Amino acid sequence: MASSAAPAIKVLIVDDSASARAMLRHIVESDPALSVMAVAADAMAAARTMRTALPDVILLDLEMPGMDGLTFLRKIMAQHPIPVVVCSGATERGSDQSIAALDAGAVEAILKPAQGNAQQRGEGAIRICDALRAAARTRGASAAMMAQFHAPGPKLTADEILPPPTFLRPAPRTEPVVCIGASTGGTDALLRVLTMLPPDAPAIAIVQHMPEGFTGAFARRLDAACAVSVAEATDGAQLGAGRVVVARGDHHLLLRRGPGAYRVSVQGGPYVSRHRPSVDVLFRSAATAAGANAMGIILTGMGDDGARCLAEMRRAGSPTVAQDEASCAVYGMPREAVQAGAVGLSLPLDKMAAAIMNFARRHRMGESA
Incomplete structure (x- = not known):
């Protein structure tokens, strides 16, 4: 009771x-x-x-x-x-x-x-x-009310999908890529961020907690409103400048480094951090495949999905950003990431697009994050 x-x-x-x-x-x-x-x-x-x-x-x-x-x-x-x-x-x-x-x-x-x-x-x-x-x-x-949390079954980590990064050596320099995770309130937040990006924005992979069957409609909504191209992720899809992929509902999204470009993997598996797709899975794959070539961003949402593996991205040399409390619908996931030491910078939502473009510019010029 x-x-x-x-x-x-x-x-x-x-x-x-x-x-x-x-x-x-x-x-x-x-x-x-x-x-x-x-x-x-x-x-x-x-x-x-x-x-x-x-x-x-x-x-x-x-x-x-x-x-x-x-x-x-x-x-x-x-x-x-x-x-x-x-x-x-x-x-x-x-x-x-x-x-x-x-x-x-x-x-x-x-x-x-x-x-x-x-x-x-x-x-x-x-x-x-x-x-x-x-x-x-x-x-x-x-x-106190929100702390009451009915959580049946074990809470699994990204270890269920892929092993932790080894950090043995830095990833070779590639084109920049951005990974974004969001949950409650994220559909509006993502729309606001993506509509501020120019057509030559860096490649972006997104996990928004949303059921299967809804993510295709969400991607179409974003695509119609943005200068960048937005699509629901398909297995093996190639990323590049001006292209955004949204994780398919009920499937994990992973970043893979291939010859000349990043690609995404769409796969099943257990719930991770109580979600499928899981932000932690995307962020861990980015830490492993891209290292400092990737930027990690965590937006509004309840829970702690993304916090643990955003810390792995930061350890791999990635710049990491969280949405600030004032602009969040729910300051849950960003708070957990900040408390985990995973966040290099907290920003209001209207500053995210500029941060993305600044990261891409500095990375292409060979400057460190």
């Missing part, structure tokens, strides 16, 4: 499916940091509930009869800006709508777990509860 000093986060579940509402209620109630304030079968029922009491977080389906979830979300943001976590199906329409929901102000978009698959339901439960706690933090939930 949640302690009296740390009241449980009140969640309003809005979903037109009775079986989905039952499943989501069970998931939320399994976490001692969360409580179900109410469930609603449609937007109008949710609105009636909110006339008498407001939740801390709304868990919202988008495909509903009458007023759809996206319209309801926009009304919430205009009238009562409450943190909203979108929980949607893995259809093309669902992924596009989820990205639109992030544009409209949703904190997170996650995949609704398959009810008949025990493994998917278990993994989905972890992601849903993590997302709800992170969303509550964006509204200023107490540290």
Whole structure:
């Protein structure tokens, strides 16, 4: 049970499916940091509930009869800006709508777990509860409340995917490459950073915690808004100036050094630091394959994914940067990286693009970080 000093986060579940509402209620109630304030079968029922009491977080389906979830979300943001976590199906329409929901102000978009698959339901439960706690933090939930963390099973490290770097000798000089990790609030943060980059920006590899089926739509959204080219990562894809790849949901992204260029590897494997894709996996691969040729950046997000292996990048000679607390939606991942001694510099979000271009310029001129 949640302690009296740390009241449980009140969640309003809005979903037109009775079986989905039952499943989501069970998931939320399994976490001692969360409580179900109410469930609603449609937007109008949710609105009636909110006339008498407001939740801390709304868990919202988008495909509903009458007023759809996206319209309801926009009304919430205009009238009562409450943190909203979108929980949607893995259809093309669902992924596009989820990205639109992030544009409209949703904190997170996650995949609704398959009810008949025990493994998917278990993994989905972890992601849903993590997302709800992170969303509550964006509204200023107490540290005591957020410290309650339901973490079933062992927490694995990047050792499960690839061995630690040896640091026996510096990596030979190559073209610069940038690796970025983000979670809650990262979709907006990445959009702001990438839209400020020129077409000749250095190659960039991104891990944004997001489900499979959503990352393609997210990459298309970024590509339409940016001067750089953005695509969902494919196994073996070559990186180069002006090219950005976004990790495919539910797959780890690794940087590999090949003849004349960096390439990326897209692969499965266990969850690392409670995530797949994991920022730690990308950062470790960068420390191993690129060393000082790479820059590591950690943006807004809950948890500690990325902190351990950003420290490895710094040890390998990489410049390392964290988003500062004032500009973060959730100052979790950056804080953990700073406390781990992994961060050389903390910057506000609007300074990140300039830092990336300065790193590329200095690296190409042969200057040290």
